[in-house]
Amino acid sequence: MIRRPPRSTPLYSSAASDVYKRQDPEASKESSFKGLIASGIHVAAIWRLLDHDANGDIKFVCGIGWENVRWQNPLRPEDEVYVWSKCLSKSDTSSNERGVVIFDHGLKRKDEIDLLTFKGTCLVYKKK
Numbered sequence: 001m002i003r004r005p006p007r008s009t010p011l012y013s014s015a016a017s018d019v020y021k022r023q024d025p026e027a028s029k030e031s032s033f034k035g036l037i038a039s040g041i042h043v044a045a046i047w048r049l050l051d052h053d054a055n056g057d058i059k060f061v062c063g064i065g066w067e068n069v070r071w072q073n074p075l076r077p078e079d080e081v082y083v084w085s086k087c088l089s090k091s092d093t094s095s096n097e098r099g100v101v102i103f104d105h106g107l108k109r110k111d112e113i114d115l116l117t118f119k120g121t122c123l124v125y126k127k128k
Contacts (some may be wrong), residue, residue, distance in 0.1 A: 037074035043116050046075070047107040050083040058124055061098055065121030072114040080110040087118070099126050 025036060038046070075081065086104045093099055101124050107116040 007063055010033050012038065023127060024087040033074055036077055038076075040071050040116075043071060043075050043107060047083055047105070049106070050081070051085070051105070054083045055085055058101075058122075061119055061123040061125060063122050064100070065119075067121070069116075069118040071116055073109075075107075075109075079115075081107055081115065082110065085108055093123075098123055100124075 029035060059125050088102045088104055091100045099124050103120045103122065105118055105120050106114055108114055
């Protein structure tokens with residue numbers, strides 16, 4: 001089991017203390033974000049869940065690369081978001097059944113502000 005260090009450790013008095021403040025409703029008001037925000041890993045997980053709806057017609061085998069990952073802006077509790085993807089390239093592999101596809105991916109707020117952007121390389125099943 002992984003445990004968070006007690007609040008009395010020096011970590012909480014350093015500049016890194018915003019890491020813990022940003023998810024506490026009261027303490028977050030004093031953080032550099034001036035309110036609650038999601039952690040980066042939560043933002044990535046939300047993208048992953050929503051990506052199934054956006055790209056559900058693609059038969060993915062697995063992701064094989066994640067490049068240029070950028071958390072552009074914080075995700076706040078009141079934000080409405082959506083995912084977007086753009087296919088950049090397709091290439092064959094030695095398999096007759098699978099190929100490699102590279103996408104630009106992202107998560108945006110409804111007002112078009114980027115929250116998360118990255119390039120994803122995926123192994124996919126070829127259409128028959």
